Amino acid sequence: MVDSPLARSAIAVVAALSLSFLGASFSYAQAPAPAPAPTSESSSSAQVPTPPPTPENSSPAAEAERQQVQPFNNAPVWREIRSNTPGTTTTTTVVGRETNVLIQPQGQTWRTLRNSDISVFGGWALVVLFLVIATFYWVKGTLALHEPPTGRVILRFTWLDRVIHWSTAITFSILALSGLIMLFGKAVLLPLIGYTLFSWLAVLGKNLHNFTGPLFSLCVLMLFFNFVRDNFPGPGDWQWIRHFGGLVSKYEPPSGRFNAGEKLWFWGGASMLGIIVSMSGFVLDFPNFNQTRQTMQIAHVIHSVGAVLFMLGAMGHIYMGTLGMAGAYDAMRTGYVDEEWAREHHAYWYNDVKAGRVPVQAGDPRVVRRTPVKA
Numbered sequence: 001m002v003d004s005p006l007a008r009s010a011i012a013v014v015a016a017l018s019l020s021f022l023g024a025s026f027s028y029a030q031a032p033a034p035a036p037a038p039t040s041e042s043s044s045s046a047q048v049p050t051p052p053p054t055p056e057n058s059s060p061a062a063e064a065e066r067q068q069v070q071p072f073n074n075a076p077v078w079r080e081i082r083s084n085t086p087g088t089t090t091t092t093t094v095v096g097r098e099t100n101v102l103i104q105p106q107g108q109t110w111r112t113l114r115n116s117d118i119s120v121f122g123g124w125a126l127v128v129l130f131l132v133i134a135t136f137y138w139v140k141g142t143l144a145l146h147e148p149p150t151g152r153v154i155l156r157f158t159w160l161d162r163v164i165h166w167s168t169a170i171t172f173s174i175l176a177l178s179g180l181i182m183l184f185g186k187a188v189l190l191p192l193i194g195y196t197l198f199s200w201l202a203v204l205g206k207n208l209h210n211f212t213g214p215l216f217s218l219c220v221l222m223l224f225f226n227f228v229r230d231n232f233p234g235p236g237d238w239q240w241i242r243h244f245g246g247l248v249s250k251y252e253p254p255s256g257r258f259n260a261g262e263k264l265w266f267w268g269g270a271s272m273l274g275i276i277v278s279m280s281g282f283v284l285d286f287p288n289f290n291q292t293r294q295t296m297q298i299a300h301v302i303h304s305v306g307a308v309l310f311m312l313g314a315m316g317h318i319y320m321g322t323l324g325m326a327g328a329y330d331a332m333r334t335g336y337v338d339e340e341w342a343r344e345h346h347a348y349w350y351n352d353v354k355a356g357r358v359p360v361q362a363g364d365p366r367v368v369r370r371t372p373v374k375a
Contacts, residue, residue, distance in 0.1 A: 003216045006305075038195070038230065045055055049089045049158055054205050059169045076298045083324040097290055097292055098292055100295065101293075104294065106293075106294050106295050106297065107293065107297065108298035110300070110301070111290065113301060114300070114301070114304065118183075118189070118301065118304045118305065118308070119183060119184065122183070122304070122305070122308035123183075123184060125308065125312060126308065126311060126315070128323040129312055129315055129316075130315060133316065135320050136247075137319070137323055137324070139236040140247075141185075142323060142324065142325065142328045143247070143324060143325045143326065144328050145338075145340055145341060145344055146250070146344060147226055147340055147344070148340070149338040149339075149340050149341070150338060150339045150340050151338070151340055152338070152339045153336040153337060154336065154337060154339060154342060154353055155335055155336055155341065156257075156331050156335060156336065156337045156342070157332060157335045158335065159330060159335065160226065161226065161227070161335070162332060162333075162335055164219065164223050165223070165260065165332055166332075167215075167222075168219040168220065168221045168222075168223050168270070171212050171215050171216040171219055172216060172310075173318035174207060174208055174209075174312065175212055175213060175216055175307075176307075176314070177205070178204075178205035178206070178208045178209040178212075179205075179209060179307055181201060181202060181205040182202065182205055182206065183204055183304065184210065185198060185201070185205075186198075189201065210285055213278070213285055214285070215281075216274075216278065216281075217274075217278035217281070217282070219272035220270065220275070220278060223270055223274075224270070224274075225260075227266060228266075229242040230256065230257045230258055231258055231262070231263045231267065232263075233263070233267040234254050234255075234256045235256070235346070235348060236254050236255050236259075236260075236348060237255070237257070237259075237260040237263065238260070239253040240252075240253045240255050240260040240261070241260050241261075242257050243318060245259060245260070245261050252344065252345060254347030254348050255345075255346050255347070255349070256348045256352075257346060257358075258346075259345070259346065261320075265313055265317050266312075267315070268313070269309075269314070271309060273306050273309055273310040273313070274310070276302065277303055277306045277307050277310060280300075280302045280303035280305055280306065283295065283296060284296060284299055284300060284303060289306070300316075325345075327341045
């Protein structure tokens with residue numbers, strides 16, 4: 001990727017817009033509920049509480065008397081509905097475990113959690129990490145090689161590696177964008193584009209999310225089984241972590257085919273979080289397996305938190321694979337890397353390739369453009 005003032009300026013603009021959008025989201029989540037309009041009687045006297053049901057006050061005569069004292073008081077009716085006890089009032093057309101549950105009180109708790117803690121803290125976490133990455137790029141720029149490229153390339157990723165990776169990346173991008181629309185759209189997009197356009201966008205995002213989710217789960221499984229053999233702990237991993245991969249210094253400890261950062265992302269992000277969001281997503285995507293509303297609410301909380309964490313990790317992974325490191329994007333686009341790139345970033349793997357311990361096909365130097373050299 002090109003390291004230029006234009007790219008840095010674009011990141012600065014996106015960062016400013018992100019702060020504005022998250023400020024709107026925070027204001028929306030913290031906005032107090034509108035106060036009910038006062039009536040002539042309630043403004044002058046305290047509201048009479050509804051007594052608990054008893055045989056004496058539940059009779060038709062008692063109900064008629066109560067309507068004289070508290071006209072339009074339907075609290076007893078809603079109290080009976082919320083009790084979820086079988087009867088004429090609570091009978092619904094729902095077939096299954098919640099046949100007699102017309103109103104589920106726990107739903108209000110879930111809605112509050114979704115619109116406050118998950119939206120606000122999750123949104124700010126995404127913005128803060130983006131600003132950290134943008135600041136790091138503004139200061140450091142693209143990390144280039146210390147020595148000139150040799151012009152000789154070796155195969156790092158086969159066509160199957162790249163197909164699985166890009167399939168996972170594309171399905172994840174669709175899910176991330178549609179998920180952000182559903183989670184923040186009402187607070188951020190609705191005031192900007194209006195109800196009509198937002199409704200179309202929300203419906204499109206929901207359907208894309210529902211149908212892409214199972215494909216993403218399949219991609220996660222393929223990704224795991226294809227790359228797991230090279231992601232077990234190996235020599236140099238702890239040194240790589242101690243030196244933070246050379247991101248803040250000029251020394252990058254040697255590593256195998258994948259360094260410790262990539263291994264942490266593989267196990268913690270692509271594997272663990274991928275399984276969490278996939279399993280919870282199936283609970284939400286297929287509500288016809290006799291799960292209750294409370295089960296789906298719990299699955300939604302797990303799904304939302306897992307998805308936000310997944311996006312946080314993906315932001316770092318995408319940055320290092322594009323703007324952050326010269327040659328990384330070419331590796332996954334063409335499959336080839338320059339020998340000098342392999343030696344500086346994955347010395348153990350490079351030595352294994354040169355010694356013949358890892359079978360690698362010979363490459364054509366013309367498929368990889370010249371990697372920038374650090375001045």
